[in-house]
Amino acid sequence: MEEKKEIIRRAAVEVIAERGFHEATTRMIAERAGVAVGTLYNYFHTKEEILAHIVTEERSRRLAFLQRVRETDATAETKLREFLRMHFAQVGEDPLTVRTVLREFRFSEREELQPLMDYFREIPRVIAQILGEDIESPSGRLRGTALFGALQAFTLEMTIFPEEERPRPEDAIECLVDLFIHSRRSRANSTRTPGADPLQRWEEMDR
Amino acid sequence: MEEKKEIIRRAAVEVIAERGFHEATTRMIAERAGVAVGTLYNYFHTKEEILAHIVTEERSRRLAFLQRVRETDATAETKLREFLRMHFAQVGEDPLTVRTVLREFRFSEREELQPLMDYFREIPRVIAQILGEDIESPSGRLRGTALFGALQAFTLEMTIFPEEERPRPEDAIECLVDLFIHSRRSRANSTRTPGADPLQRWEEMDR
Amino acid sequence: MEEKKEIIRRAAVEVIAERGFHEATTRMIAERAGVAVGTLYNYFHTKEEILAHIVTEERSRRLAFLQRVRETDATAETKLREFLRMHFAQVGEDPLTVRTVLREFRFSEREELQPLMDYFREIPRVIAQILGEDIESPSGRLRGTALFGALQAFTLEMTIFPEEERPRPEDAIECLVDLFIHSRRSRANSTRTPGADPLQRWEEMDR
Amino acid sequence: MEEKKEIIRRAAVEVIAERGFHEATTRMIAERAGVAVGTLYNYFHTKEEILAHIVTEERSRRLAFLQRVRETDATAETKLREFLRMHFAQVGEDPLTVRTVLREFRFSEREELQPLMDYFREIPRVIAQILGEDIESPSGRLRGTALFGALQAFTLEMTIFPEEERPRPEDAIECLVDLFIHSRRSRANSTRTPGADPLQRWEEMDR
DNA sequence: TATGAATGAGTGTTCATTCAT
DNA sequence: GATGAATGAACACTCATTCAT
DSSP: OTHHHHHHHHHHHHHHHHHOTTTOOHHHHHHHHTSOHHHHHHHOSSHHHHHHHHHHHHHHHHHHHHHHHHHSOOOHHHHHHHHHHHHHHHHHHOHHHHHHHHHHSTTOOOGGGHHHHHHHHHHHHHHHHHTTOOTTSHHHHHHHHHHHHHHHHHHHHHHHSOGGGSOOHHHHHHHHHIIIIIHHHTSOOOOOOOOSOHHHHHHHHTO | OTHHHHHHHHHHHHHHHHHOTTTOOHHHHHHHHTSOHHHHHHHOSSHHHHHHHHHHHHHHHHHHHHHHHHHSOOOHHHHHHHHHHHHHHHHHHOHHHHHHHHHHSTTOOOGGGHHHHHHHHHHHHHHHHHTTOOTTSHHHHHHHHHHHHHHHHHHHHHHHSOGGGSOOHHHHHHHHHIIIIIHHHTSOOOOOOOOSOHHHHHHHHTO | OTHHHHHHHHHHHHHHHHHOTTTOOHHHHHHHHTSOHHHHHHHOSSHHHHHHHHHHHHHHHHHHHHHHHHHSOOOHHHHHHHHHHHHHHHHHHOHHHHHHHHHHSTTOOOGGGHHHHHHHHHHHHHHHHHTTOOTTSHHHHHHHHHHHHHHHHHHHHHHHSOGGGSOOHHHHHHHHHIIIIIHHHTSOOOOOOOOSOHHHHHHHHTO | OTHHHHHHHHHHHHHHHHHOTTTOOHHHHHHHHTSOHHHHHHHOSSHHHHHHHHHHHHHHHHHHHHHHHHHSOOOHHHHHHHHHHHHHHHHHHOHHHHHHHHHHSTTOOOGGGHHHHHHHHHHHHHHHHHTTOOTTSHHHHHHHHHHHHHHHHHHHHHHHSOGGGSOOHHHHHHHHHIIIIIHHHTSOOOOOOOOSOHHHHHHHHOO
16 A cells, blocks of 8 residues: 555645654654554655655755746746746645645754755756756856745745735746846856756655 | 854854754754753753844844944945945854855744844845935835845855855955946935934844 | 553552652652653643642542432431441552552642532531531531541551551451440430531542 | 851751652752852761751751650649640741651661651650550550641641641641540540550750 | 953753664 | 654753862
């Protein structure tokens, strides 16, 4: 019964999104999942592994977005819009998972989570590529970082604000396009040097 | 000897920056500070209060930045540059405190930290004001949020990346000015409606 | 395995009887019970709850004595003898529990023990009834209190004195009957006014 | 300044009467006394010693009662009345001290308090003497114990009951005289055998 | 003497993890 | 697989006691 693992993941996402990883006990997760505590350990070795699983799954999903967007042969603006659209759709569908990742992940020092940390560190570069920036130039990387940061800020607000205060995805998309695409028009074109492809590495990580 | 409180604060910042609040034990903090565990409790009522103290101090500093910048009668660009300059200077001087705040604060559900939570929620609005945006319009608020997010992303990188990968403050400033000021040139001028002043409230919080 | 709760109760009784509640650590109790500290908390929420459980159980037992005695339609002397006989039998069977209750209970300010406190405050009245005293008259209540006090003094001696110094139950009974029944002969008969029945309340407390 | 020791004793009595010995911290006692914590240790070696001092003082006072009563050449009834009168007067004057002794003392296992424990163990015998009982006979000792117990029960009620429920000393005296003197009328006179004088020992204890 | 900051052993309690059923 | 009672290391926090001032 492999769906039980999913039930547990879901329960963990809920409890961790509500209370944070450290405040979320295995007992709570088990109760929410409707199983005994011991059962958790049939599917995960440790509590940390549950968190790692949540983040890994989420990573795969995001990876798919990025992958699909890069395959398209379109303008930077189109690509960006498409990526943002998919991202916000995912936030809307499963805000708790997104919140959990945002909340617990960025700073973990756990050995086994380092590969995932590196993944997050890489995202700005991939985003820069989508923007059509030169990821080897400081400016290109900075813009990637800036977009990633702004995106996180929007995501966060969508995830923790009360319904009526949350930014609407369409507005967020327009805002980001405005900032990151239109602001560029006035600047000199940067030549795109491909360099090592950061996304590649992460596709391979999925077994 | 009131400097002992500062010694403890410093030790706590270090340990929490390294390991996170929950992984940081009172014993570790005491050891790092070179005092006995009990001594912590002569200066703080609980472990949480130590964190609250760290964040409050940091909040005061940031408040001072914002205050000073708003007092100036200058263009949005000048104000923004000045604010960013001060912010990054502070990051450079005390990266651990900044990291601690960034790391531990955004999601805390602790009752006593709620006022501070609200403060962080308010920052995007204040930033929007500095940008000269209309903080009552969705667009204005979104741009405030976006800048706050981008700023955090840079700050984070300056704080956890190895020396050579860290963005340079000057570059970060140029990037943000470019994004948030220049991109605006092409858009219609928005009228600035003052509205309730969010900063006001926080100044009063400092007694 | 519900007998484990009884094992823990027993261990707690022993340790608390020896050292007093405050000097009895959870570790000691666990050790005596032959379980891990954590196990205590599978059966009781707090250390205080263990004490409360001990006292409550004991209360039920005493309640049963009083109940049985009151049901009989007999002279005051017979009732008193019967009650004392049962009481001292219980003391002989489980002196440690009796000692624990005597030792720890009378002054506790703990919120959750207040109902039990009230119970102890009520006992003198019930005893007065058994004596056939008018519990509404000062004299009646005083005699109830006096008997309760004398009984406790005997109980205490039976419980902490070395074997050979302990009063013998038969002697104690004779002494008390002598004091509280025979001394009455010479006095004017007091009419017994029933009033609110204090025992009633406590029977209901047992669900 | 030897009166400071008395100030501390008084403060300790108050705090311990309110909260119990274990819940009374040295800080509380010091605060109540209006001195620094360290000052306590200029007058007492340990917290326990403060308690011991309280009890010892109280013991001396009671000893004086008993002493004075025994010196009189009067009937058992007169002696008893006099002793009770003095005892209840003292309860009225300083109920907190009485409460403290009643509350904390009877069970202490502390090495250094054993002599005092023995003293309390002896009291019933002295009381039996006042009653004119043969303290070598079981019956005599039992009656001493019974009176001591009844006396404690009254004292307790005077000490912890709300004003209006407290027994009045006159009533208590009548009740006890009634029980312990009048009940005796019907019984055979017991010859008084002096035996070792228990009081003697305690007079010597006072240096 | 008086102070009160510093101490650190010791407390009750939690909770991730195990394992016999 | 599923269970949940048992475990015990680890935690935040307390407080009697000390001692430099």
